[in-house]
Amino acid sequence: MRAARWLLVPLLAIPIGWVLFSGLGRDPSEIPSPLIGEPMPAFSLTTLDGRTLSSAELSGAPVVVNFWASWCIPACVEEHPVLMDLAARYGEQVLIVGILYDDTPQDALEFLVRYGDGGWTQLDDPSGSVGLAFGVLGPPETFFVDAAGIVRAKHYGPLTQATMARNLALIGIGP
């Protein structure tokens, strides 16, 4: 009876400990996106220079879709040079699309004046419906879509050169 009781302790402690500690290694901000492996949501929005762009025009090439806002400071400011670098280095191979998240075109243009405009397409999403279709929690968030139009990766928070390179490799772009 006494021996059975001592056997009970590891029998209980090990599974409870496993449940509790398995949560520690996870990043609480990493919520897996159900869009991975699915086609990119379709949209049709107006660019900041007044053209209409539909997602159908993006097919055939890998696309990096970046949700951002001028009020998203410092995260969107931090990742801006990484996107500028992407445009400079791989601008021929990949389409970059910026989509405003809860922002006005005026403020967005001012941001681009201050931090530099890499010349990629910037889209206004005045109702927020496209952000919702992509399951955006808050800017910055970046989706990596392959040439077949399938979402291959989603990055939460500001991009760094390392995360950018890792995600670009998933859509067939790299040195």
Next chain:
Amino acid sequence: MRRLSRSTWAVLALLAATALLGLVIALWPSQPPTAEEQARAIAAELRCPDCAGLSAADSPTQAAAEIRRQVDEMLADGLSSDQIKASFVARYGDWILLTPPGPAPWLIPLAATGFGAATLAWWLLRPGASVGAPRAAASSATGEPGLPPPMARRLAVGVAVTLVALLGIGFLLPEPFSLAAETVVNQPLAEAQAAETARQAEIERLLALIAAEPTDTALLSDLADAYLAGPAAEDLQRAASVLLLLIGLDPDDPDPYARLISAYIRASDWTNAAAATNALAELAPSSPDVPFFRGLIAWRGYGDAATALDAFDAFLEIAPDDPRVPMIRALRQQAASSAEEVP
């Protein structure tokens, strides 16, 4: 069989009456919910994507408003509550549901309570329990007064341990089962606050250095940048004074002018912005900044489409490869369409 006392009968009758009343309330025929009530009920079960622990029904953000609009639209299209929720799960995953799906949220506390009750029962009912542990027997043998009998003490300890274990497990469980799940840190806000603290520290550091070296243009330039990164109107004013100081130290350097003019523009001080642009035009007549700011001031500040169009065209001619070209194209288009409206 013992006869029940009068007070026991009274308690039993009260319990039965309460149960009956609950049943009547639960089964009372109610009005079918209106579309509005239905929409609110669905939005209340969806998490607002960009705020801390609020439902889409209770949050003022744009994303929450768009969720409410889409719920209304889907209800009007005849979709069921489950279909509507599924369409949001397809974009955000189960995270979007405030109550996680499946039996887990109900099963875990039930299983934990059952396990605690079973352990307690086993402990209390095992042979020898009523006799008491040797130590309790020893202390009662010495006749110490005030010690509760071993059975009651075991019961109290058992209940306390079970409660603490339940709470502990509830809080430490990973999301979305954790009791602590609602306490979400507002990450963008925390980052903005951290950045503001860092900026203030940088300003303190630069001010200390400048006190020792009052004419160091590099330090003053950094100080101006630190002020320009600030959110408040007084930051812009301070940035403007520092930049004016820099211009005073080296009147032939056009570099501080662009920052000075943007500070004035951001503060909507169009008069000073125009004056500074004129000063820059004398100093560096061929700089693309001159038509850039002239156009911006004319259009944004004074709504003068004709002057703005001239300036924008001049800018596009001088600097066709400038990174600001797309912005100026957009502004030019606005100015051009407004010029057409008022011939």
